[in-house]
Every structure is written in structure tokens, then in C-alpha cells.
Amino acid sequence: MKNLLLNVVIAAICAEVAASRQTFFPNELQSGDVHVDFASTSFDGPRLSPGPNATTYDWWYFDAVSTSSNESISIVFLMASSTAFPSTDTGGPMSVIVSGSFANGSAFSHTILASGGALIIESEDKDEINGAWGGGNASFGGRGLDSNETSFKIILNSPKYGVYGSLSLRSTLPSRYPCGLNAPGAEQQVFPGVGWLNPQPDASAIAHFKLGDAALDFSGSGYHDKNWGSVPFTQAVGSWHWGHARIGPYSMVWIDARSPTGDTHRSGLVTKNGTVLLSSCASDSVGVTTWGDGLANSTSGLLLEFGLIEGGHLTMNITRTVVIVNSPVYLRYLGAVSGRVGDEFQFVGVASLDAFNFTVSS
Numbered sequence: 204m205k206n207l208l209l210n211v212v213i214a215a216i217c218a219e220v221a222a223s224r225q226t227f228f229p230n231e232l233q234s235g236d237v238h239v240d241f242a243s244t245s246f247d248g249p250r251l252s253p254g255p256n257a258t259t260y261d262w263w264y265f266d267a268v269s270t271s272s273n274e275s276i277s278i279v280f281l282m283a284s285s286t287a288f289p290s291t292d293t294g295g296p297m298s299v300i301v302s303g304s305f306a307n308g309s310a311f312s313h314t315i316l317a318s319g320g321a322l323i324i325e326s327e328d329k330d331e332i333n334g335a336w337g338g339g340n341a342s343f344g345g346r347g348l349d350s351n352e353t354s355f356k357i358i359l360n361s362p363k364y365g366v367y368g369s370l371s372l373r374s375t376l377p378s379r380y381p382c383g384l385n386a387p388g389a390e391q392q393v394f395p396g397v398g399w400l401n402p403q404p405d406a407s408a409i410a411h412f413k414l415g416d417a418a419l420d421f422s423g424s425g426y427h428d429k430n431w432g433s434v435p436f437t438q439a440v441g442s443w444h445w446g447h448a449r450i451g452p453y454s455m456v457w458i459d460a461r462s463p464t465g466d467t468h469r470s471g472l473v474t475k476n477g478t479v480l481l482s483s484c485a486s487d488s489v490g491v492t493t494w495g496d497g498l499a500n501s502t503s504g505l506l507l508e509f510g511l512i513e514g515g516h517l518t519m520n521i522t523r524t525v526v527i528v529n530s531p532v533y534l535r536y537l538g539a540v541s542g543r544v545g546d547e548f549q550f551v552g553v554a555s556l557d558a559f560n561f562t563v564s565s
Contacts, residue, residue, distance in 0.1 A: 224327060228254045229320040230295035230338075232284055239398075239433035241391045246348050246378065247332050247402050249323050250431040251282065255296050260287040261431040263334065263343065265357050267370055267408035268537060268555045269306075269421040270449070273525050275537055275555065276303035276370060276410055276419060278357050280334055280343060282321060288436045289532070297321045299341040301359065301366055302527050302535065303419065310527045311414055313364045315339040345402070345427075351377045353402055355427055359412070368412030372425040376404045376454060376477060381470040382484035390484070393458055394468035396432055396439040403427035404472055405447065405454040424449045426456075426555065441465070443559040444491045444505065446521070448540045451550030452476045453517065457507060459491035463562065473509050473517055480511045493558075502534055502558050517544045521554050534558045 226249055233256040240250045251261045260283035268275040279300040281288075297317035304310045319337020326332075330349045335342040340360040347353045353374040359366050379401045380389040393399040408425030412418070426447045432439060441463040447456045456472040471489030473481040481488060487510045494503040502523065509517040519542035528535040538554040 223324045226323045226325075227320060228282060228297065228323070230297040230318055232256050232296055239431065241398050241433075243391075244387070245325060245329050246385060246400065247345060247429055248325050248329070249282075250398060255282045255284065255287065257284050257286045258435050259431075259433060260284075260436065261429075262288075263427070263429050265343065265355065265370060265372065265425070265427045266555050267372070267410050267421075267423055267425040268553050269423040270553055271423070272306045272421060273304050273308045273537065274306050274410070274419060274421040274423075275525070275527070276301070276412065277527075277535070277555070278341075278343075278359070278370065280321070280336055280341065286435060287432070290530070294318065297336055297339075299336050299339050299359070301364075304525045304527055304537065305417060305419060308525050310525070311417075312528055313366055313414075315341060315359075315361050315364050315366065317341070347374075348378070348402060353378060353406075355403065355406075365415045366412070367414075368410070368419070370412075370425070371409045372403055372406040372427060374403045374406050376406075376472075376474055377479070378402045379404060379472060379482055381458070383482050384479065393470055393484070394439065394460060394462065394466070396434040397436070398431040399428065399458070399470070401428045401456060401472075404456045405449060405474070424454075424553065424555075437561050438463070440559060441562045444493070444556070445558075446505075446538075446554050446556035448519065448521070448538075448542075448552055448554035450519070450540050450542050450552035451548075453542070453544075453550065455507075455509065455517070455519070457489045457491065457509075459489060461562075471509050473511060480513070480517075481509055485510075502536075504538060505556070511544070515545050518542060521556070528557075532559060532561055 263280040266277035299315040302312040317336035317339040357370040378385040381393040406425035443460040458470040492506040507519040521538035525537040
């Protein structure tokens with residue numbers, strides 16, 4: 204029955220993508236070596252061949268946050284074992300992690316198992332991608348990957364977990380890699396062993412979901428990125444702060460991370476009314492200062508400073524408002540943002556953030 208359902212999904216996707224390249228990943232780890240691609244010209248395609256083993260991982264991340272309430276959702280299509288990435292592999296490497304928050308601030312989190320494996324279909328011109336995680340009844344489809352008008356639709360239909368609905372994302376900004384906009388030959392590693400790309404740094408988002416008896420319906424700010432790695436995440440990363448925000452005419456994305464040996468790696472994006480003011484991985488592109496005692500789960504907020512291309516600095520203060528996932532080494536949360544550029548009028552908005560810290564004990 205599972206194979207029949209997967210075949211139906213394959214046929215439906217192939218009907219939409221006439222000239223296509225298909226890659227199927229069974230819900231099992233590879234026992235041998237895996238090729239990890241940090242130079243692919245397929246912008247949002249899979250980066251592990253023939254699939255994940257015990258030390259490699261690949262995932263597609265999507266989220267949306269309401270600009271008027273506490274509502275949010277994040278959806279991760281994952282290929283990873285628990286040895287490659289923490290807190291996964293609950294029945295095979297293929298899963299879909301769904302988490303978020305309702306208007307009253309209460310949080311939810313579900314891990315949907317994909318026992319039927321994962322299918323990725325890319326158009327030959329690399330402008331479209333579709334993914335289906337079999338057995339989990341979860342899929343995503345993207346169009347316009349080679350343009351500034353990228354759109355994605357994510358669909359969940361999981362009776363077992365009581366999760367139904369869709370998320371639609373339409374880009375408002377061009378796609379990018381860690382050190383600059385999407386261009387041939389761009390650096391694809393945010394730091395050694397960790398690949399990262401950002402098809403949708405900011406997007407208009409519409410979310411319609413039913414989780415059990417609760418509805419989640421909102422519009423707001425959306426986002427999509429992709430991570431993959433050639434070594435276990437905890438071997439490459441000691442600590443990590445990531446987030447995206449929208450305040451007034453500005454949109455921002457940042458990564459401020461340190462390796463287990465203390466090397467710092469950063470990536471920052473700032474735009475104003477769609478015009479790029481900063482897209483860089485330079486050491487002064489963004490600086491993050493946390494509130495709290497350093498544990499991931501006790502971060503109360505952030506102070507950020509971006510160094511803009513044409514001089515000046517954008518400073519932001521983010522105060523944690525809603526905790527979505529909380530563990531000794533990991534925190535996912537929403538924040539209220541205030542920021543300004545020089546003497547410009549202060550703007551306010553919302554942010555979606557997460558933090559890892561593997562360098563401290565619980």
C-alpha cells in the first residue's frame with residue numbers, strides 16, 4: 204500500500220515537471236562512503252549521493268511567522284541519523300519535523316516518520332524542485348529557482364499525527380549563498396563541513412493548518428533555507444545563532460557560529476525595500492551578543508549589529524517572546540524586534556530564531 208501511494212505521488216509530480224530528474228532515497232542509512240556536494244549547480248537539489256550515512260545529513264527548512272500574533276510554523280524535511288544531527292532518527296533517517304506556536308503562545312512539535320523514503324524530482328533546467336516524503340504524506344514544490352520570484356508550497360496530510368494543511372511562500376528577495384547572492388562559483392559552505400543556501404531570505408507567507416482540533420491560519424513573513432553536512436553537526440558546530448527578521452522596510456538574515464575549537468563564522472544579509480545593503484560572510488558582517496548565561500535554553504534575547512556595504516550600521520534588539528522548542532543544547536523561539544540605522548526612525552517587527560550550544564553541559 205505504501206508503494207502504491209508513493210507511485211501516485213511520483214506520477215502526480217512528474218505530470219507537473221515534464222522534463223525531470225528523479226532521485227529516490229530509501230528510509231535507511233548508507234553503509235559505505237557518501238559523496239557530499241559543495242559545488243552543485245542545482246541550487247536547491249539534494250547534496251548526498253547515494254544518500255545519508257551515519258555522519259552526513261541533508262535537509263530543507265521552511266518557516267513562517269505572523270506579523271500580528273504569536274502564530275508560527277516551521278517544517279523541516281530531513282535526511283539524517285541521530286549520529287549526524289542530534290535528536291533525529293526515530294525510525295529511519297527520513298522524517299518531517301513540524302513545530303510552531305498558536306495565537307495564545309502555546310507551542311506544538313511533531314516528528315512525522317517517512318517510512319516510504321524520500322523522492323526528489325528536479326526539472327532539467329533546475330528551475331523547479333519537488334520533494335515527497337513517503338509514508339509521512341508530506342511534500343514541497345518550488346518554482347522559479349533561477350529567478351527573484353521563487354515560490355514554494357508545502358503540503359502536510361498526516362492522519363496518524365493529526366496534521367493537515369499547507370504553507371505558501373512567495374519570495375520578496377533574491378536567493379543567496381553564505382557570502383553573497385546566488386551566482387556561479389559562489390562559496391557554499393558557511394563553515395568547513397556545513398553547507399548552507401537560502402532560496403528565500405524573505406517571503407510573503409500564507410499558512411492554513413489544522414493540528415488536532417486547533418486551527419492555525421495566518422499570513423506574515425516566510426523563509427526557506429537548506430543545510431547539509433559532510434561531518435556530524437556537533438563535530439563542526441560548537442555554538443550557533445541563526446535567525447531572520449522583518450522590521451519596517453528592512454529584512455535581515457544572520458548566522459553567527461563558532462566551531463568546537465572557537466573559530467568564528469558569520470553570514471549576514473540586510474535589504475531595504477528589496478535592495479541589498481549587505482550580503483556577506485565577512486567577520487564584521489554581523490555581530491551577535493546574547494542575553495542569559497550562555498546556555499542555549501536560557502537565551503532571553505539578542506543584540507545584533509550589521510556592518511552595511513555603504514557604511515553605517517544597523518542595530519537590532521530582539522526580546523524572546525514565544526518558546527517553541529527548548530532543550531539544554533537547543534532553543535527555537537520567536538522574538539520582538541526593534542532596530543534602527545544610524546539616526547533613522549526606529550522600526551519594530553518580529554523574528555524567527557534558533558540557537559545551539561554544544562560547548563556547555565546541562
